[in-house]
Amino acid sequence: MKVLVSPEFNTKVPTLNKEAISSLSALISSAEQYDKNDFILNNSASMSLLDGDIYSAKINSSRLYFTIGTDEQGDYLLLLDIAALQTSPSARSNSFFTTNNPKTNSAFNPKLNSAINPKLNSAINPKLNSAINPKLNSAINPKLNSAINPKLNSAINPKLNSAINPKLNSAINPKLNSSLNPRLNRSYGGPYLYDNSLNQNAYSVRANSKVEILFNSGGDIYRFLVVASDRVKVEFDTENTWTGYYVKANEKVWLKYSLDNEWLGLLV
16 A cells, blocks of 8 residues: 655654654554555554544554545555644643744744834735725725624624534534644644734634634633635634734734734734
8 A cells, every 4th residue: 555645744744753753654664565454454453533534543642644545546545644742741831832933933023024013014014004904994894894794694603603613613623633732732833823022822723714713722712713805814702702803914924903903913
């Protein structure tokens, strides 16, 4: 059986320890020696079938996610993702590891990168650019555009749409899905929400193409975001009250603003 890897899986491998990499190599070698039926039979004790055709297996201090199938070239095992399970005291910290941390990576620090600093770049400053200011652009104002208001659009209301409600959909609940929980998965890269002092306040989980959920360090729902345009996301609390908005600074950075257009932090 051939073994394939997803781009997401490739990005996680460098975060694994030597023991996990060794065990992963052994599993790959085993897969290459068997067809899919024999592989499943030989590893049934260590594998569990999740939703659909996705399997999970624990290897050392990591959780592996993969799928097994057949195409025109024969049987294959596709490695989808791997989560490094945290067991050290650092797992209890309120600050989680990420290579995109603005405290340690100057590219994401507005004080060191003027391109993502609204005080130095007027294009991302809603006080100077009306196109990204909900008070001046009705298309991105939930009070004036019902399509982006969860009180008026049930599709983006977690209370009415179970698919985007972490309490009803375990796939987007970090308390039930360890791959999305930074306390358990050191490989989880965010995005994380920082205040202007660059302290982590929350992390983001994508619910669908329109909605993402923000969780606090304990895995409880903090806020949720709705896409208003290609440059703006609007923020709501758990009661569907509009609390602020985010402006895209670049492909990885979004700046957080209050309803009064005050810059409060960044999501990266």
